[in-house]
Amino acid sequence: MGKLDGKVAIITGSTSGMGRETAYLFAKEGAKVVVTGRNAERAQAVVDKIKAEGGEAICVIADTSDLTAPQKIFDAAMAAYGTVDILMNNAGMLSLAQFSDITPEEFLKAINVNVTSALLLSQKVAPIMKAKGGCHIINVASIVGWAAHWGFVGYVTSKHAMVGLTKAMANELAPEIHVNGICPGAIRTAMLDSVGGEDAFGPMIERTALKRVGEGSEIATVALFLATNDSSFIDGQLIRVDGGVDV
Numbered sequence: 081m082g083k084l085d086g087k088v089a090i091i092t093g094s095t096s097g098m099g100r101e102t103a104y105l106f107a108k109e110g111a112k113v114v115v116t117g118r119n120a121e122r123a124q125a126v127v128d129k130i131k132a133e134g135g136e137a138i139c140v141i142a143d144t145s146d147l148t149a150p151q152k153i154f155d156a157a158m159a160a161y162g163t164v165d166i167l168m169n170n171a172g173m174l175s176l177a178q179f180s181d182i183t184p185e186e187f188l189k190a191i192n193v194n195v196t197s198a199l200l201l202s203q204k205v206a207p208i209m210k211a212k213g214g215c216h217i218i219n220v221a222s223i224v225g226w227a228a229h230w231g232f233v234g235y236v237t238s239k240h241a242m243v244g245l246t247k248a249m250a251n252e253l254a255p256e257i258h259v260n261g262i263c264p265g266a267i268r269t270a271m272l273d274s275v276g277g278e279d280a281f282g283p284m285i286e287r288t289a290l291k292r293v294g295e296g297s298e299i300a301t302v303a304l305f306l307a308t309n310d311s312s313f314i315d316g317q318l319i320r321v322d323g324g325v326d327v
């Protein structure tokens with residue numbers, strides 16, 4: 081018996097990286113998974129793999145910089161499965177602009193993709209989850225939601241906002257919905273590769289107790305913990321999954 085048998089889980093940004101690893105793990109544990117992202121080919125590949133292994137999934141192609149995307153994702157999930165038990169707000173974009181250079185457009189895009197879409201999709205699923213009880217929302221922030229580490233002002237601001245959103249939602253949605261978050265450190269994904277991969281993170285790895293980057297699967301297992309009753313007395317918390325940065 082799987083830990084998520086009979087559950088429906090939306091995982092945004094599950095066409096690659098830690099979202100994709102979480103989609104595979106949740107499906108293996110019995111969840112029906114709604115895979116989302118912009119890349120249709122990779123989304124379909126995730127669905128195909130889940131189905132090939134006996135699981136159940138659909139994909140929804142939506143760009144979350146467009147604030148109508150949450151409605152599209154919600155509608156597709158409801159049309160396919162008629163309910164939602166778990167939402168993982170994971171889709172995210174890196175914005176490398178610094179304070180002095182960032183344009184309002186880039187700043188707002190980072191906020192919309194990384195935070196506003198999470199708020200809007202959560203607003204869609206919350207009434208259903210409230211009525212059911214025993215539901216879980218998991219927000220993916222970052223260790224740059226705790227401290228800046230770098231100057232990437234749009235990204236850092238959006239991830240701090242994700243931390244605040246998690247706490248505010250937990251207060252408002254308890255007890256029927258548990259809202260927690262994950263703050264990943266450097267995790268080996270396409271996003272990490274886009275800024276030079278593991279090699280570019282030498283100084284950070286030096287400050288990490290485990291002296292390595294993490295894997296997407298190491299985020300997925302924490303997401304599973306937060307998506308089940310195993311975390312029954314945890315609410316409004318952000319768990320750092322970073323190998324021990326600056327401990």
Ligand SMILES: NC(=O)c1ccc[n+]([C@@H]2O[C@H](COP(=O)([O-])OP(=O)(O)OC[C@H]3O[C@@H](n4cnc5c(N)ncnc54)[C@H](OP(=O)(O)O)[C@@H]3O)[C@@H](O)[C@H]2O)c1
Nearest residue numbers: 093095096097098117118119143144172222266267269271
């Ligand atoms: N990797 C790290 O070291 C690290 C550290 C801290 C936090 N994080 C956070 O972890 C989350 C997952 O990132 P990852 O590292 O797994 O990176 P990734 O492999 O690049 O995955 C990012 C996911 O987000 C989706 N996405 C990006 N922009 C989107 C948009 N505008 N609309 C819809 N979907 C979008 C991508 O789908 P498409 O490409 O198909 O659109 C992809 O599925 C992000 O929130 C990121 O900020 C990552």
